[in-house]
Amino acid sequence: MIVGEDDRSLDDRPDEVTSPASGRRRNLLWFRRELRIHDQPLFEALDPGRDEVVAAWVLDPRDHLDVVQDFSRAGNHRLRFLLETVRALEGALQRSGVRLVVRIGSPEDVLPDLCRDLAIDRLCFVEAPGTEERSIERKLEHRASVAIKSLPPETLFQIDDPRGFARDLPEVFSSFRRTAERGLALAPSRPTPSRLLPLATHASFDFGSVPEVGAFGLDDEPSDPRAVLGFEGGEPAGLDRLRDWMFSGDHLKDYKVTRNGMLGGEYSSKFSPWIALGALSPRLVAEETFRYERERVANDSTYWLRFELFWREYFRLYLLKHGRTLFRAAGPSAMPMTWSGNERRFDAWRSGATGIPLIDANMRELRASGYMSNRGRQLVASFLAKNLGVDWRWGARWFEHCLIDYCPAANWGNWAYAAGVGADPRGFRGFDIVKQARRYDADGAYVAHWLPELQELSGSKRHAPWLAGGPAPIVDPARSLEVARRRWESAEDFCRRNP
Ligand SMILES: Cc1cc2nc3c(=O)[nH]c(=O)nc-3n(C[C@H](O)[C@H](O)[C@H](O)COP(=O)(O)OP(=O)(O)OC[C@H]3O[C@@H](n4cnc5c(N)ncnc54)[C@H](O)[C@@H]3O)c2cc1C
Structure with missing residues (x-):
């Protein structure tokens, strides 16, 4: 301290400015x-x-x-x-x-x-x-x-000149990870000084005060009680979460197995809101994973949390490398895709009314709590950009509005990746939402948590309420994915013919 x-x-301080x-x-x-x-x-x-x-x-x-x-x-x-x-x-x-x-x-x-x-x-x-x-x-x-x-911008690895380093950043994450793990050390966290010299100011100087949310005309709604966690901002709460999740709850040892969950506080670390604002240092988190390995156990899970922090590092360097092009429709990969400006589809997506429970539950969670699991984010981003064909940047902006862990590099980098115009631009990728539902929410517990109207249906039926007389989804998941594949292939073909 x-x-x-x-x-x-x-x-009591002297009335002087020098x-x-x-x-x-x-x-x-x-x-x-x-x-x-x-x-x-x-x-x-x-x-x-x-x-x-x-x-x-x-x-x-x-x-x-x-x-x-x-x-x-x-x-x-x-x-x-x-x-x-x-x-x-x-x-x-x-x-x-x-x-x-x-x-x-x-x-x-x-x-x-x-x-x-x-x-x-x-x-x-x-x-x-x-x-x-x-x-x-x-x-x-x-x-x-x-x-x-x-x-210079903060980094997890010991990189003296992040801008220079970013110029040669590989376009594929795994190449970056291999190079970084072989050639770079993780940077140690910095010591806290034992004292700071406060600056003397006029007694009349107005320091201002931190405003309330209401001052900006927004409702200061408490987070929804169904949220994964009652997220509280600030360094002490971030440090508490680090200690509670990693050590008291002992969850790190299972992280690689649980990390694709969507329901509950412990399937993943939930460090992101604190890390995104710098209330929790990623260097400290990485150091704590090593301490955990020394004191408890070292396994794939303990490594995997650092692996996810490498993704974060990668997207920060990726933004440094690509700058404004990350925010363009064609993304850094300059993929000449056509995106729709269909507001009806976008509104259905953002308000959780597409008729596809796994998408709608995630979008309602985001709006009600400011958080969504990584699995959910991948699914809803892919669904907007691929199945609905809507401009992926609209989705990125909606995430920017909602997410308590919003971070320009992670958000826009992940969105461009999900839309197929960012890092790792290889082949068409899209999620089969029906399979994803079976795999990650087999009993429908997650969708029923956020869409109580589904509680009457049992198990996997919750993922297809239209079969039980509910309204049909706004697009057919399989057919719309096929249309997206063709759109992507023709853009790729155009690139091949016009190198
Ligand atoms: C479309 C989309 C948008 C996203 N937007 C953001 C965003 O604005 N801010 C943000 O912090 N993360 C973003 N992510 C990444 C990821 O979903 C969140 O970091 C993660 O879900 C946060 O939960 P957690 O802290 O429990 O993560 P954990 O699984 O516990 O991971 C530990 C930490 O690693 C970092 N991390 C994990 N995955 C990623 C990733 N794919 N990219 C970058 N960092 C990662 C985060 O700092 C996270 O706190 C986005 C992902 C997608 C697919």
């Missing part, structure tokens, strides 16, 4: 998606004997409140989880005497003003792999009239 040097309350001690440097640490104290890259940039610190977090309305299609970029669950996370960070920093300034606005406007008002010498931040984030960083470099310390 960080111990602040200055225990005085703010009002530090009385000569040789001190006044730092503004801009927290973005590393909302934690442990394994904190920003602290690495500090000279503990010299650097005074104040922190800032900026809610950028363009990222959260802008409306795309007919919904805001962040929905209520995502915003609630984010604001809880920032509140926890504010508390943790404050316990070490460091204050968090909270602002709403464009970081490239807000931060230069803050630097001026607080007589800052140096602005520090961690670069993000996203393209919008990168353009903000560039504007900031032009506008801020202070020294800037920008740290």
Whole structure:
């Protein structure tokens, strides 16, 4: 735990904006998606004997409140989880005497003003792999009239120059994994400094406060009681989940077997919401898997959690490599597919009303809780892009709105992959939804959990309610998949003839 040097309350602090001690440097640490104290890259940039610190977090309305299609970029669950996370960070920093300034606005406007008002010498931040984030960083470099310390994007592996590394990233995940496992070490988590020097500020300085979800006109609905977990934002809750799932519950040893589940809190780690906002460090998670292996057991499951973190690393590097092309309809693989803009189909998909229970249950879970299993995400993404033929980017945007673990690289990378326009662009892949239902929800318990109207049907009949007099699904699963296959093959054929 960080111990602040200055225990005085703010009002007791000297009414001045420059530090009385000569040789001190006044730092503004801009927290973005590393909302934690442990394994904190920003602290690495500090000279503990010299650097005074104040922190800032900026809610950028363009990222959260802008409306795309007919919904805001962040929905209520995502915003609630984010604001809880920032509140926890504010508390943790404050316990070490460091204050968090909270602002709403464009970081490239807000931060230069803050630097001026607080007589800052140096602005520090961690670069993000996203393209919008990168353009903000560039504007900031032009506008801020202070020294800037920008740290490279966070990585799980020891990679000194992630941008340079990403230039040669293989297009196929397994090649990356093999190269990384052979040639790269996992980076150790960073030590937590024993103290930080708080920056002295005017007693009248307005630090702002973390807003409530309601301030943005969104309902602060509690998560649905049927959700897999009562997700609470913030570093302490993330660290608790790590300890509880891995050690107290001892679930890691079975992870590879259970990870395709959809029902309940323990089939997978559920670390993603905390990892996505940086409230839980992936480096720490990887280290804890090794500790588990030393103290308990090492098997395929204990390795597999690290394997999934490698996927996350891959998609972050993939976004660094491909930039804006990841957000285009043809994706990084430049696949000339035609996508439909059929709003009726999209609405049926997002509201869980396609008539196919496994799709509808997953989509209702997403909307009600802000979370969906990895199995569910793969199925619904494939269904929208393949069976319904709807522009996959609409689905990615809906996920962006809903998911409490939304992360640009993981979301858009996985969506492009599912649509067949991203990484591993080999051959047509689509799910036979009937087979998937038999395999992953044989007794229909999951679909009945989210679609109570199916509870009257027994077992596998829950997956075909139309056979028991219910409405027919909006598309025939087998026929629509066949149409998608032909669309994909003709796009592939076009590519072959026009290399
Ligand atoms: C269409 C689609 C969209 C997705 N969008 C996101 C997203 O916005 N944010 C996000 O974190 N994950 C996303 N994923 C990946 C994955 O579904 C979630 O990370 C996982 O379901 C989270 O649950 P968990 O923490 O229990 O995962 P676990 O199975 O316990 O995995 C452990 C951790 O590994 C990482 N991880 C696992 N699978 C993947 C993957 N395929 N890609 C990247 N990282 C992975 C996550 O950080 C996760 O917390 C998406 C997957 C698909 C198919």
